[in-house]
Amino acid sequence: MCGIAGTYGFGDLTEDIARRMNCAxxxxxxxxxxxxxxxxxxxxxxxxxxxxxxxxxxxxxxxxGRYTIxxxxxxxxxxPLREELEGLGHQFRTASDxxxxxxxxxxxxxEAYDRFNGMFAFAxxxxxxxxxxxxxxxxxxxxxxYWVDPEIAEGETPRVLxxxxxRSLLAAKVFQAAPDDRAxxxxxxxxxxxxxxxxxxxxxxxxxPGQVLTITRDGVELASYxxxxxxxxxxxxxxxxxxxxxxxxxxxxxxxxxxxxxxQSEVPVGTSLSGGLDSSAVAAVIARHLRxxxxxxxFAAVGSRQNTFSAVFxxxxxxxxxxxxxxxxxxxxxxxxxxIHPQPPAFLEDLRDxxxxxxxxIISTGPYAQYAVMREASQHVTVLLDxxxxxxxxxxxxxxxxxxxxxxxxxxxxxxxxxEMAGSRDILRKLAKVRFSGRTEVPIEALLNNEFVAAHQHxxxxxxxxxxxxxxxxxxxxxxxxxxxxYEDKNTMRFSIEGRVPFVDKELLKFLFxxxxxxxxxxxxxxxxxxxxxxxxxxxxxxxRRNKIxxxxxxxxxxxxxxxxxxxxxxxxxxxxxxxxxxxxVVALFDDYIAHPENYGTLMFWRLLNVELWMxxxxxxADGAGRALGEGAADPEPAPEVKPAGEEPVAPELAAEEPTxxxxxxxxxxxxxxxxxxxxxxxDLVSAADGHTWRRFPLQTELVDKDTDLTALVRGHVERFAAxxxxxxxxxxxxxxxxxxxxxxxxxxGRSWFTWEIQPRRSARLxxxxxxxxxxxxxxxxPTTMELAIREVGLPRILAASAAGAAGKLVRRKGLFYEVxxxxxxxxxxxxxxxxxxSNVSAKLPPKDPDGVSAQLSAAIRAxxxxxxLKESFRGTVVMDANDIGRNVLGSDVDVPAxxxxxxxxxxxxxxxxxxxxxxxxxxxxxxxxx
Numbered sequence: 001m002c003g004i005a006g007t008y009g010f011g012d013l014t015e016d017i018a019r020r021m022n023c024a025x026x027x028x029x030x031x032x033x034x035x036x037x038x039x040x041x042x043x044x045x046x047x048x049x050x051x052x053x054x055x056x057x058x059x060x061x062x063x064x065g066r067y068t069i070x071x072x073x074x075x076x077x078x079x080p081l082r083e084e085l086e087g088l089g090h091q092f093r094t095a096s097d098x099x100x101x102x103x104x105x106x107x108x109x110x111e112a113y114d115r116f117n118g119m120f121a122f123a124x125x126x127x128x129x130x131x132x133x134x135x136x137x138x139x140x141x142x143x144x145x146y147w148v149d150p151e152i153a154e155g156e157t158p159r160v161l162x163x164x165x166x167r168s169l170l171a172a173k174v175f176q177a178a179p180d181d182r183a184x185x186x187x188x189x190x191x192x193x194x195x196x197x198x199x200x201x202x203x204x205x206x207x208x209p210g211q212v213l214t215i216t217r218d219g220v221e222l223a224s225y226x227x228x229x230x231x232x233x234x235x236x237x238x239x240x241x242x243x244x245x246x247x248x249x250x251x252x253x254x255x256x257x258x259x260x261x262x263x264q265s266e267v268p269v270g271t272s273l274s275g276g277l278d279s280s281a282v283a284a285v286i287a288r289h290l291r292x293x294x295x296x297x298x299f300a301a302v303g304s305r306q307n308t309f310s311a312v313f314x315x316x317x318x319x320x321x322x323x324x325x326x327x328x329x330x331x332x333x334x335x336x337x338x339x340i341h342p343q344p345p346a347f348l349e350d351l352r353d354x355x356x357x358x359x360x361x362i363i364s365t366g367p368y369a370q371y372a373v374m375r376e377a378s379q380h381v382t383v384l385l386d387x388x389x390x391x392x393x394x395x396x397x398x399x400x401x402x403x404x405x406x407x408x409x410x411x412x413x414x415x416x417x418x419x420e421m422a423g424s425r426d427i428l429r430k431l432a433k434v435r436f437s438g439r440t441e442v443p444i445e446a447l448l449n450n451e452f453v454a455a456h457q458h459x460x461x462x463x464x465x466x467x468x469x470x471x472x473x474x475x476x477x478x479x480x481x482x483x484x485x486x487y488e489d490k491n492t493m494r495f496s497i498e499g500r501v502p503f504v505d506k507e508l509l510k511f512l513f514x515x516x517x518x519x520x521x522x523x524x525x526x527x528x529x530x531x532x533x534x535x536x537x538x539x540x541x542x543x544x545r546r547n548k549i550x551x552x553x554x555x556x557x558x559x560x561x562x563x564x565x566x567x568x569x570x571x572x573x574x575x576x577x578x579x580x581x582x583x584x585x586v587v588a589l590f591d592d593y594i595a596h597p598e599n600y601g602t603l604m605f606w607r608l609l610n611v612e613l614w615m616x617x618x619x620x621x622a623d624g625a626g627r628a629l630g631e632g633a634a635d636p637e638p639a640p641e642v643k644p645a646g647e648e649p650v651a652p653e654l655a656a657e658e659p660t661x662x663x664x665x666x667x668x669x670x671x672x673x674x675x676x677x678x679x680x681x682x683x684d685l686v687s688a689a690d691g692h693t694w695r696r697f698p699l700q701t702e703l704v705d706k707d708t709d710l711t712a713l714v715r716g717h718v719e720r721f722a723a724x725x726x727x728x729x730x731x732x733x734x735x736x737x738x739x740x741x742x743x744x745x746x747x748x749x750g751r752s753w754f755t756w757e758i759q760p761r762r763s764a765r766l767x768x769x770x771x772x773x774x775x776x777x778x779x780x781x782x783p784t785t786m787e788l789a790i791r792e793v794g795l796p797r798i799l800a801a802s803a804a805g806a807a808g809k810l811v812r813r814k815g816l817f818y819e820v821x822x823x824x825x826x827x828x829x830x831x832x833x834x835x836x837x838x839s840n841v842s843a844k845l846p847p848k849d850p851d852g853v854s855a856q857l858s859a860a861i862r863a864x865x866x867x868x869x870l871k872e873s874f875r876g877t878v879v880m881d882a883n884d885i886g887r888n889v890l891g892s893d894v895d896v897p898a899x900x901x902x903x904x905x906x907x908x909x910x911x912x913x914x915x916x917x918x919x920x921x922x923x924x925x926x927x928x929x930x931x
Contacts, residue, residue, distance in 0.1 A: 002029030002048030002493060004070040005163035006123050007172070008132050008215045009040045009149075017172045018042030021163055024171035028164065028493045034059050036068050040157065041125050041132055044168075045070040048496055050383060053266050056096030062106055063091070066128050069102045072164050073120035073142040074500070076261035081115060105133070110212055113225040114138075117261075117506060121164060121207070132215040134162055138228050139389075139476070139504050140209035141485050145169060147204050148220055157217045164493075166204055166359045170618075177618055178202040184580060185456040187361050188607050189444050192461055194482040200360040200614070209477050228506055229477055232513050236469040240516030243529075247515060252533035258508050259285045259385070262500040263301050267382035270307035272373055272499075273327065273337075274551040275320030277527060277534075277542060278387025278396070280327050282502055283308055284537045286385075287331035301383070305336045309377045309384070311369040312339050316554040326539040338380065342372040342553065344561040356617050357494040358487065361610040364603055366552030367487035371494070378495035386551075388484055389504035392475040393512060394527040395468065395520045401427050404521050406466035423524025426546060443756055444604060446841040447586045452579055468517050476509070559602045563594045566609060574620065575612050585840060588703055672700045674721045675729050678915045681907060684925070689903035693925040695730070696739075696909040697721065698917035706750040710853075714740070714919070715860045721921055722866045734923045735875045737901075738861055741910065741918035742827055742881045742890050743839065745847035752844040753784075755831050760787040763795060767802060784843040785830040792824055792845060801825075827881045827890055850879040850891020858893050878922070882908050 005021035007014050015037045022033050022044035029048030036043040036059035045058040051074065061068040075081075078097035081104060086092070090103045097118075104112035105124050110133060119141035124133045136144045145166050149159035161169045170177050180202045187193050187200070197205045207213060210226040241247060259282055263269055271283040286306050289299055308328075312321040321339070328337050347354075347368055354371055377384050391397055395404070401424050408417040421428065445453050463479060464471040475481060485501070492499040502508075512519070512529070519529045531543050559566065569575060570590050576583035586608060593600045677683045678698050685694050699717050704710070718738065730736065746752050760768075760783035771781035780786045790798055798821060805817030818826045827846035831839070847853060854877040861874060876894035880887065882905045889898035901922075910917045 002072060002496070002498075003046040003164040003168070004072045004121065004123060004144075005044040005046075005161075005165075005168040006070065006132075007040075007042040007159075007161055009152075009157045009159040009217075010042070010174075011040055014040055014042040017161075017174065018044045020171050020173065021161070021168040022046060024168040025163070025165060027496065030496055032057070034070075036061070036070070036125075038068070038125060038127050039130070043068060043070045043123060043125060048382070048498060050074060050265050050267055050498055052094050052096035052098075055094035056098050058098060060094075060096075060098050060102055062102060063093070066126060067102055067106050068125045068127070069098060069105070069122055071098050071101060071120060071122040072144075073118060073122075073137065074262075074264070074498075075101060075116045075118035075120055076264065077115075077117040110135075110214070110225050113212060114228075119500070119504075123162060130217055132160075134207060134213040134215070135225065136207040136209060136211055138210045138226055138506050139485070140207075140482050141489070141501060141504060143486060143489055144207045145199065145204055146207065146213060147175060149175075150203065158215060158220050160215050160220065162213075166199060166201055169204060170201075175203060179615065179619060180204075181452070181579075182456060182459070184361075184611060185452065186459055186461065188448065188580070188611065189456075189459065190461040191363055191603065191607065192479070193360060193363070194486050195478045201618075209482070229473060232473060232510065233470070235510060235513045236473075238514070240519075241514050243516055243519045243522075247519065248529060248532045251511065251519075251529050254508050254511055255281070255502070255530075255533060256285050256289075258502040258505040260289075260298055261505075262385055262502050263299055265301035265383050267301065268303065268307070268380065269301040269383040269385065270309060270377055270381035272370070272377070272384050272386035272551070273308040273310045273324055274387070275310065275323030275327075275542070276387065276551065277530060277538070277545065278390035278503065279551070280323070280387070280538055280542050281390075281530060281534050282385050282387050283327060283335070284331065284534065287327075287334040288537055290334040291331070306331075306334055307336050307338065307377075307380050309338045309340065309373045309380075311342055311373050311551065313342070313554050316557055318552060318554050323542050323545070326541050330539055338376055340372050340376050342369055344558045346372075347553070347558060348562055348565055351613065352617065353494075355610065355613045358490050360486075361607065361614050362487060363483060364552065364606055365555045365558065367491060369551055369553050370487065371491045374491045374495045374497060374499075378497050381497065383498045383500060384492065385500045385502060386488070387503060388488055388499075388501040389476070389481055390527065390530065392481040393472060393503055393509055394530055395472065396527060398427055398430065400468065400471065400526060401521065401524070402431070403465060403471045404468045404517065407468055407517075410466045419523060420521070423522075425524070427524065441756060442589060442600075442604065442754070442841070444607075447582055447589065447604075447608065449578075449580055449582055468520065469513060472520075555602050555606065556597070559593075559605065560597050563590075563597075566605070567591070567594070569609060569612060572612075574616060578612065578615060580611065581608065582840075591703075592705070672698070672915070672917070674699050674724075674921075675726055678909065678917060681909045683909075685904060685907060685909070687900070687903045688906065689900045691927050693927075694904040695734075695923040695925055696904070697729075697921040697923075698910050698915065699919045699921065700915070700917050701744075701919060703916075704744055704747050706748060706752075708748045710745065710748040711856060711860045714738070714857050715864045717919065718861050718921075719864050719866065722864075722870055730870075730921075730923055731925065732869055733873055734925055735873055736870075736921055736923040737875050737878055737894060737896075738857065739878045739880050739905075739920045739922045740857065742847050742850065742879050743829060743844060744918040745850065745853055745879060746829075746844040747842075749848055751847065752842050755782075755784045755841055755843055758784040758787055758843060760784055761790070764790055767798065770802070779830065780825070780828065782830045782843070785828050788828050788843055788845050789821070789825045792828070793821060797821060798825075823888065823890065826888060846881070846890060847879065851893065852891075853877075854879055854891050854893040880905060882910065 003025035005025060007017050010017055018035055022035060025046035028046045031047045031049045034045045034057060043059045047058060049056055059068050059070050075097045078100040082100045085103050085107060088107060092099055113135050120137045121142035121144035122135055134144055143164055146160060146162040147169050152158055161172050161174060163169050180198055180200055183198055183200045197208055199206055210224050210228060212223055212225045214221045273279050273283045286302055290306060310324045313319045314321060328335055354368055405417060405420055408420060464474050488499045522528045534543050567590055570587050575581060590605060674697055683695050687694055699721060701717060764787040765783040768781055768783045768786040771779055780789055801817045801821035804820045808816035824846050829844045831841050831843060857877045862871060878889060878901055879891040881890055887902035887905045889901050904922060910920060
């Protein structure tokens with residue numbers, strides 16, 4: 001069974017809408033479709049037959065015509081349920097589990113749902129009552145989305161759409177698709193999705209695990225049909241069953257039964273094999289059974305040899321092939337292996353379809369490995385088992401160690417804590433290595449639109465930190481597993497196969513929660529009970545491996561290989577037009593990633609990229625939803641052209657034809673001629689200090705960093721200015737000066753830091769609260785800049801200056817703080833949101849030896865390739881700290897008084913925003929009488 005869709009309350013439109021929704025499910029099963037219409041209710045089903053293929057057609061109606069079901073999934077305990085129902089007088093016309101669910105509802109109503117053990121999403125219409133019940137399985141393995149018309153007044157019949165896919169809802173063309181900004185923000189900020197009922201589409205919601213939505217003419221009611229989570233908590237609160245060999249044996253038996261239940265099928269069954277403990281355990285249980293009991297009919301769907309499907313990445317850091325090969329060697333007579341080799345060019349080629357398949361943004365490119373495996377598996381099998389869910393149920397991720405250590409500390413179990421810490425030394429070392437790796441951790445807010453951030457800054461995400469089983473519950477039902485199950489369902493259904501997950505079994509989980517925590521984590525080993533249950537079944541190198549990689553792509557390596565193509569997306573007009581992103585900062589940061597990939601992770605870049613591609617796929621024009629559905633409308637904007645990557649990263653080879661450095665980032669700001677003023681400014685200013693007219697030519701430049709050769713940069717820009725200088729722009733013989741912002745010097749001297757690299761002390765946080773912030777800059781009103789001030793001159797001097805400033809306010813005298821603390825502190829700059837990256841997320845000390853820098857730059861200019869007349873009229877260099885409310889010459893090698901030079905920048909001609917003009921040519925045109 002594959003996909004369902006339906007409507008409630010649309011009157012004469014019901015059948016047409018249901019058919020359109022069913023067409024949207026066209027890829028979710030090749031075996032046929034069904035439509036059922038009764039009054040205002042329309043049910044649609046796209047079938048992929050697994051059990052009772054000949055007779056299990058849907059929609060299916062009870063013999064008396066009252067109840068009709070459309071059903072997606074399988075219920076593994078349907079045979080004992082059928083026997084019970086037959087004992088109660090029910091007669092069955094088919095051997096399908098669909099009919100069992102239908103008759104169970106007829107017998108027990110909604111209370112029947114808690115009896116089902118499997119994966120399901122279904123809708124059951126009660127023609128007599130005029131009601132519709134929508135339900136999703138205990139773990140949310142199968143998806144079910146719905147939309148309730150918000151325009152319906154109280155007392156009117158509700159209008160509801162539902163489906164296995166969001167695209168089926170969009171295909172109904174009943175509402176306008178729009179993004180849900182809260183979901184987008186939480187995804188970008190906290191890396192979460194699928195953790196609550198709201199999807200990424202405004203107004204479209206998902207049933208959460210174990211929920212039932214009942215729709216009647218009187219309204220819509222959402223409830224839980226199960227107490228599974230409460231039962232698990234109650235079990236966990238009881239003293240855990242002591243861990244011993246009998247516990248291991250029982251777990252092994254229960255796990256093998258869970259695998260066997262999921263082999264029920266009339267179509268071929270295979271296994272997804274990553275090389276990890278979880279998927280290897282599933283494959284090994286099947287292979288061992290084929291070896292020891294080859295005639296067992298319950299394994300008939302596997303065949304004489306088990307087909308396994310593995311994504312491998314030879315030469316990559318996360319390649320698992322050696323573990324796959326170890327299992328294949330042990331069971332060479334029982335397994336036929338299929339290895340898939342995903343590559344970056346194929347990823348780019350598939351990217352548009354992959355984003356469309358997932359329907360909503362996902363946490364990383366990891367599920368693409370699964371996507372590639374499912375595509376190959378669909379050529380050989382119709383059902384695929386894998387190890388999904390074990391990590392959330394048996395503590396497969398490193399953070400679970402930290403949760404357990406905190407739990408032991410909270411409970412005062414210090415002897416056990418010491419043993420666990422000793423056993424977890426390598427895990428703790430890994431944590432320390434990550435924290436002190438030097439990798440730049442950029443807060444996502446630095447790359448997002450300020451208004452977007454402000455609108456959602458109240459959002460918070462918390463997780464359980466000191467209770468292992470409670471954390472496992474949280475991740476199983478809300479934080480982690482739901483998104484993994486969504487990826488799997490989307491990938492399998494894209495290629496018309498069914499995925500089954502033996503670990504995600506409520507009886508297996510209840511047993512696990514009845515045990516002491518030492519069955520899960522013990523002496524630094526997680527998944528203890530599974531490891532020991534697989535003793536003698538799995539190769540030791542798998543059962544005893546410490547480092548988990550997972551079924552994922554080598555994302556960092558791939559991003560380096562296709563960086564130019566990804567940059568093309570970030571630099572596109574569509575990306576810049578989104579209300580979410582600060583596009584210029586994203587491009588600049590991505591360019592820094594291209595230059596220094598070892599300094600950055602890729603997950604943040606993927607989230608930004610994924611949102612953009614998702615927006616293109618579903619929203620970019622009026623036909624966006626139709627486009628995404630493949631209804632014949634224009635295709636979405638094509639994925640970037642794939643350039644062969646070969647064996648080496650492509651970025652260096654493409655640099656000549658597609659800029660990927662700071663020069664390219666500069667192009668994202670509107671280019672400006674050297675001979676015109678910045679927007680809103682004037683070239684000429686009559687100085688109040690000397691009455692002279694001064695001409696200021698702002699020079700636009702690329703971004704700089706601590707590796708920039710400032711002398712070469714300045715010389716190059718001055719030569720460019722002189723080469724094309726218009727005849728009337730600068731009078732012959734007019735004295736001219738080179739002026740440079742102190743910021744650019746500080747950055748190249750390594751005296752600029754990202755704000756997240758500065759750890760303010762308590763005094764810095766306290767003192768910064770009393771600083772008045774101005775529109776021109778944050779000054780010392782930020783803990784990071786106050787921390788830099790304390791480092792520069794010491795806390796005692798800052799305190800003395802603060803006292804002087806407070807006294808000055810009493811006598812209405814301004815500026816005493818800076819008179820005491822000194823010009824160096826006055827020149828400290830903080831993060832300015834309106835500036836270009838990295839100034840919007842940086843704090844800077846003033847430059848060292850600005851007089852010496854001025855002399856050095858003047859020497860370089862005099863040695864530059866300039867006309868002789870310009871060399872003769874050049875007077876020197878000025879280091880200027882200027883903003884909209886003040887100017888300050890920090891250094892120079894000229895004999896003009898500082899106050900006179902500062903007056904020439906009274907209107908701040910270099911701008912305070914994103915002009916990217918941190919240097920200027922300043923020419924003295926003299927007084928009116930002189931001209």
